[in-house]
Amino acid sequence: MYFGEHKGDKALHEIEEFHQSYLYGVKQTEEEATASLLYSYKHSINGFAALLNPDEASKLSGIYKKSSYDFACHVYICSSF
Numbered sequence: 001m002y003f004g005e006h007k008g009d010k011a012l013h014e015i016e017e018f019h020q021s022y023l024y025g026v027k028q029t030e031e032e033a034t035a036s037l038l039y040s041y042k043h044s045i046n047g048f049a050a051l052l053n054p055d056e057a058s059k060l061s062g063i064y065k066k067s068s069y070d071f072a073c074h075v076y077i078c079s080s081f
Contacts (some may be wrong), residue, residue: 001017001022001047001048001050001060002045002046003045003047005044005045006067013062015042016037019037019047020033020034020037020040022035022048022060023050023060026056026059027056036050036051036052038050038051
C-alpha cells in the first residue's frame with residue numbers, strides 16, 4: 001500500500017504503527033496483522049508491503065476509501081512472489 005511521501009512529522013516507530021493499523025482491520029488478530037507486514041517503507045516513501053489473500057487485499061482497499069486521509073493511496077496486488 002502506497003501513501004505518497006512522508007511529511008516528516010512522525011518517528012519511525014509511529015510510521016510502522018500507522019501501517020500496522022491498516023492490517024488490524026483485515027486480519028483476525030493483532031499477531032496475524034504484525035506477522036503479515038513484510039516491509040514498512042519509512043524513509044523516501046510512505047507505504048508498506050504485506051502478505052494478504054485476495055479477500056484481505058480487497059477489504060484493505062475498502063478500508064482506505066472510508067478513511068479521511070488527504071493523500072493519494074494505491075493498493076498494488078501481486079498474485080504471487
